[in-house]
Amino acid sequence: MLFNSLEYFLFLPLVFALYWFVFYKSLRIQNLCLLLASYFFYGWWSYKFLGLLIVGTLLNFTYGSFVGDSNKKRAKRFLIAGVLSNLLILGLFKYYNFFAFEFQHAAVVLGFKTNPVFLQMALPIGISFYTFHGMSYVFDIYYGKQKPVSNIVDYGVFVAFFPLLVAGPIERAHHLLPQVQKPRSFKYESAVQGCRLILWGLFKKVVIADSLAPSINNVFYTYLHLNGVSLILGAIAFAFQIYGDFSGYSDIALGTSKLFGFEVLSNFKFPYFSRDIAEFWRRWHVSLSSWFKDYLYIPLGGSKRSKAITIRNTFIIFIVSGFWHGASWSFIIWGTIHAFAFLPLLLFNKNRTHTNNVVANNNHFPSLKEVIQMLSTFLIVTIAWIFFRMNDLKQSLLYIRQIISSFYKQPQNLFSYVSELNIFYYVIPFILIDWYLRKDERQLKVPANSIFRWSMYVTMVMMILYHLGGNHSFIYFQF
Amino acid sequence: MKIFLKKFALFMAVCICLLILFFLLINQLNHQVLYHYKKRMNGTILLAGDSHVQTALNDTLIKSTINISQAGEQYIFTYFKLLKLLDHNIKIHSIYLGFANHNISSYRDHDDLGEFDISAYYFCILPCEEKARFIQHHYKMLIPYIKEILKSGFQNATNKNKPPFFLGHSLNINETITPTKISIEQRVLSQYYIGNKLCSISSSQLMYLDKIVELCQSKSIKLIMLNTPIHPSYKSKIPIVFQNKYQDILDKYNLQKVDLSNLVKNDNLFLPDGDHLNAKGATVFSTYFNDSIAGKLSAGFLKVN
Numbered sequence: 001m002l003f004n005s006l007e008y009f010l011f012l013p014l015v016f017a018l019y020w021f022v023f024y025k026s027l028r029i030q031n032l033c034l035l036l037a038s039y040f041f042y043g044w045w046s047y048k049f050l051g052l053l054i055v056g057t058l059l060n061f062t063y064g065s066f067v068g069d070s071n072k073k074r075a076k077r078f079l080i081a082g083v084l085s086n087l088l089i090l091g092l093f094k095y096y097n098f099f100a101f102e103f104q105h106a107a108v109v110l111g112f113k114t115n116p117v118f119l120q121m122a123l124p125i126g127i128s129f130y131t132f133h134g135m136s137y138v139f140d141i142y143y144g145k146q147k148p149v150s151n152i153v154d155y156g157v158f159v160a161f162f163p164l165l166v167a168g169p170i171e172r173a174h175h176l177l178p179q180v181q182k183p184r185s186f187k188y189e190s191a192v193q194g195c196r197l198i199l200w201g202l203f204k205k206v207v208i209a210d211s212l213a214p215s216i217n218n219v220f221y222t223y224l225h226l227n228g229v230s231l232i233l234g235a236i237a238f239a240f241q242i243y244g245d246f247s248g249y250s251d252i253a254l255g256t257s258k259l260f261g262f263e264v265l266s267n268f269k270f271p272y273f274s275r276d277i278a279e280f281w282r283r284w285h286v287s288l289s290s291w292f293k294d295y296l297y298i299p300l301g302g303s304k305r306s307k308a309i310t311i312r313n314t315f316i317i318f319i320v321s322g323f324w325h326g327a328s329w330s331f332i333i334w335g336t337i338h339a340f341a342f343l344p345l346l347l348f349n350k351n352r353t354h355t356n357n358v359v360a361n362n363n364h365f366p367s368l369k370e371v372i373q374m375l376s377t378f379l380i381v382t383i384a385w386i387f388f389r390m391n392d393l394k395q396s397l398l399y400i401r402q403i404i405s406s407f408y409k410q411p412q413n414l415f416s417y418v419s420e421l422n423i424f425y426y427v428i429p430f431i432l433i434d435w436y437l438r439k440d441e442r443q444l445k446v447p448a449n450s451i452f453r454w455s456m457y458v459t460m461v462m463m464i465l466y467h468l469g470g471n472h473s474f475i476y477f478q479f
Numbered sequence: 480m481k482i483f484l485k486k487f488a489l490f491m492a493v494c495i496c497l498l499i500l501f502f503l504l505i506n507q508l509n510h511q512v513l514y515h516y517k518k519r520m521n522g523t524i525l526l527a528g529d530s531h532v533q534t535a536l537n538d539t540l541i542k543s544t545i546n547i548s549q550a551g552e553q554y555i556f557t558y559f560k561l562l563k564l565l566d567h568n569i570k571i572h573s574i575y576l577g578f579a580n581h582n583i584s585s586y587r588d589h590d591d592l593g594e595f596d597i598s599a600y601y602f603c604i605l606p607c608e609e610k611a612r613f614i615q616h617h618y619k620m621l622i623p624y625i626k627e628i629l630k631s632g633f634q635n636a637t638n639k640n641k642p643p644f645f646l647g648h649s650l651n652i653n654e655t656i657t658p659t660k661i662s663i664e665q666r667v668l669s670q671y672y673i674g675n676k677l678c679s680i681s682s683s684q685l686m687y688l689d690k691i692v693e694l695c696q697s698k699s700i701k702l703i704m705l706n707t708p709i710h711p712s713y714k715s716k717i718p719i720v721f722q723n724k725y726q727d728i729l730d731k732y733n734l735q736k737v738d739l740s741n742l743v744k745n746d747n748l749f750l751p752d753g754d755h756l757n758a759k760g761a762t763v764f765s766t767y768f769n770d771s772i773a774g775k776l777s778a779g780f781l782k783v784n
Contacts (some may be wrong), residue, residue: 006621458493462498465622
C-alpha cells in the first residue's frame with residue numbers, strides 16, 4: 001500500500017477511528033490493533049513476505065530476551081548470534097545474487113568455471129528497514145539502553161509500525177519502545193501538526209518529485225545523445241527528486257505517527273543547506289546515519305583512537321551505508337565519494353564545525369561564504385547522485401564523461417536543445433519553501449491568518465489531486 | 480479530539496465542495512461548447528466513426544457534410560455523441576457510420592467502457608446514469624480518472640483551435656512511409672487475435688451499434704454503413720467470421736452500406752498499417768466521395784491509381 005494511493009486514504013482513517021474510538025480503553029488492544037493494521041498494510045503489498053517479517057520479529061524478540069541476560073559473556077554471544085541472524089536474512093534476500101555474480105565473475109577471471117545458483121525472487125519491501133529495527137533492539141538491550149520487553153505485541157508494533165515499516169525512519173528500540181509501552185493520549189496540536197506534515201509530504205512527493213521524474217528518466221535513459229547542460233540539469237533535478245520523494249515519505253510517516261500519539265525520529269533536516277559533507281550527513285537520512293554511528297562507528301572505536309583508525313571507521317560506515325542501499329558497485333562508489341569528501345574535514349578537525357545551528361540562523365539570507373559552502377557541498381552530493389541513480393558503474397562514468405566531453409568537443413551546442421529547463425518550475429519554489437521552513441523540520445511554519453492558511457491547504461490539496469496518478473512508487477521502497 | 484475531527488471534516492467538506500463546483504463548471508462549459516457547435520452546424524450529413532473515417536474523409540472537400548469521427552472512438556461514444564447532437568437537430572438527414580471489421584472484434588473488450596483517457600474526454604456529454612456507471616467502472620483508479628475527466632474537460636472547453644475531442648473532426652496525416660507485408664500483418668494480428676487465438680465478436684460494440692440504429696430510426700435519419708478504403712493485402716487477411724457478422728448486422732436492420740474498402744489500391748495513399756489513408760489518400764477519397772454523394776458518379780467503383 002503506497003502512502004500516495006487511494007487505499008491508504010481509506011485505510012488511515014479506518015485505523016485511526018478503531019484506535020481512538022473503539023480500542024481506546026486498553027493499551028494492549030490498541031497495540032494489537034496497530035500490529036494487525038501494520039501487518040495488513042504490509043500484506044497488501046505481499047502476504048507471502050509477511051511471513052518473513054513475522055519470523056524476523058519472533059527471532060529478534062527471542063534473541064532480545066537472551067541478550068538481556070546478566071551474564072555479559074553469554075549476552076555478547078547472543079548479541080552476535082542475533083546480529084548475524086539478521087544479516088543472514090538481509091544477505092540472503094538482498095545481497096546473495098550480488099555475491100554469487102561477483103564470485104562467478106572472479107572465478108572466470110581466475111580461469112575457473114562455476115555455475116552458482118541465482119535466486120529468482122523479488123526483494124521483500126522494507127527488509128533493510130525492519131531488520132535494522134530488529135538489530136537496534138538487540139543492540140540497545142546489550143548496551144543497557146533498553147530492557148527486554150515481555151509482550152510480543154509491543155515488540156511487534158515497534159518492528160512493524162506501519163508508517164515506518166517500508167522506508168523508515170529507522171527507529172531505535174530505546175526511543176520508540178517506551179512510547180509503545182506507555183498509554184498514549186490524543187493531543188490536538190500534535191495531530192494538527194501531523195496532518196500538516198502529511199500534506200506537505202504528499203505535496204513534495206506527488207507535486208515535486210513525481211513531476212520531475214519524466215524529465216529525469218528521459219535524461220538518464222538518453223544521456224549519450226544529450227549535451228552537457230541537459231545532463232547537469234538532469235543530475236540537479238534528480239537531487240531534488242530523491243529529496244522530495246524520500247523526505248516526502250518521511251514527513252508522511254512522521255505525520256501519521258503523530259496522529260497515533262507517537263513521536264518518531266526526524267529523517268531530513270534541510271540537507272541541501274549543508275555547508276559541508278559532515279553537516280549534510282547530519283541532515284540527510286539522519287536515522288540511518290545515526291544508526292550506523294551508534295551501532296557500527298562507535299563500537300569500532302569511533303574517533304576516540306588514532307587518526308588512522310578514525311579514517312578507517314569513517315570509510316567503513318560510508319561504504320557500508322552505500323552498500324545498505326543496494327547490492328551494486330555504484331552504491332559502494334556513492335558511499336566512497338562521500339567518504340573522500342569527508343576526509344579533508346576529518347584531517348583538519350573541521351567535521352564538527354556546523355553541528356547545532358542551521359545556515360543563516362538569525363538572518364534572512366546566507367552570507368557569500370555560506371552560499372559558496374552550500375553550493376560546493378551540493379556539487380559533491382550531486383556528482384555522487386549520478387552513481388546512485390545510474391545503478392551501474394560504467395554507465396555512471398560514461399554520464400560524467402559525456403558532461404565533460406560536451407564542454408570541449410561541442411561547446412557551441414552546450415545550450416541547444418535543453419528541454420529540461422522546466423525542472424526549475426519545481427526546484428526553485430521547493431528551495432524557497434525549504435529555506436523559509438529551515439529552522440525546524442517538525443514544526444511547519446504556517447500563516448497565522450486562518451483564511452490564508454486554509455486557502456493554502458486547499459490549494460495544496462488541489463495541486464496534489466491534479467498531479468496524482470500513475471501510482472508512482474517511492475524511490476526508497478527498493479532498499 | 481472533537482475539535483480536531485470537526486475541523487478535519489470541515490476541511491474535507493471544503494475540498495470536496497470545491498471539487499464538485501469545479502466539476503460542475505467544467506461540465507457546464509462543455510455543454511456550452513456543444514450548444515454553440517450545434518448552432519453553427521450547417522451540414523445535413525454526418526460522418527461518424529473512428530480513426531478510419533477521421534483520416535479518410537476531409538469534410539472541407541465534401542459538400543454538406545460534417546466529420547464528427549474521432550480516433551479510438553468506440554460505438555458507445557458515437558452513440559452518446561449522436562444522442563446529444565441529434566437532440567432538437569432536425570437538419571441532419573443522413574449519417575455515414577464508419578464500419579471496419581475490427582470494430583466488432585473483442586480485442587478492446589478488456590475495457591468495454593473505452594480506454595481510460597479516451598473515455599474521460601467524453602465524460603461530460605454522458606447522461607447522469609452513464610456517468611455513475613463510468614465512475615464505478617474505473618473505481619480502482621478513481622482519483623486519476625477524475626483528474627483525467629477534469630483535465631480533458633478543461634481542454635475540451637478551452638481549446639479554441641479545434642473542436643472538442645468528443646465532437647471529433649477530420650484529420651490529415653502526412654505520412655510517406657507506405658505499408659509493408661509485415662506492418663499489415665502486425666496490424667491484423669493486433670486487431671483480430673489475442674495471442675494466436677482469434678478474438679470473439681464484441682457484444683458491447685454490437686449493443687451500441689444496435690442503439691445507434693434505433694436512435695436513427697426514431698429520428699427518421701438515414702443510417703448508411705461506410706467501409707473506408709483498406710489495403711488489399713489487409714482486406715485479404717480479415718477473418719471470414721467478422722465479414723459474415725457484418726453481413727448479419729446489415730441484414731438484421733436492413734441497413735444500406737457503401738463498401739468502398741476496395742476503392743484504393745495504391746500503396747502511396749495508405750498509412751503503414753494498411754487500414755488508414757494518409758493525407759494524399761484522404762484528398763483522393765474525399766473528392767470521390769463528394770462526387771459520389773452528389774450523384775455525379777454512376778454506380779460502380781472508381782479505380783484510383
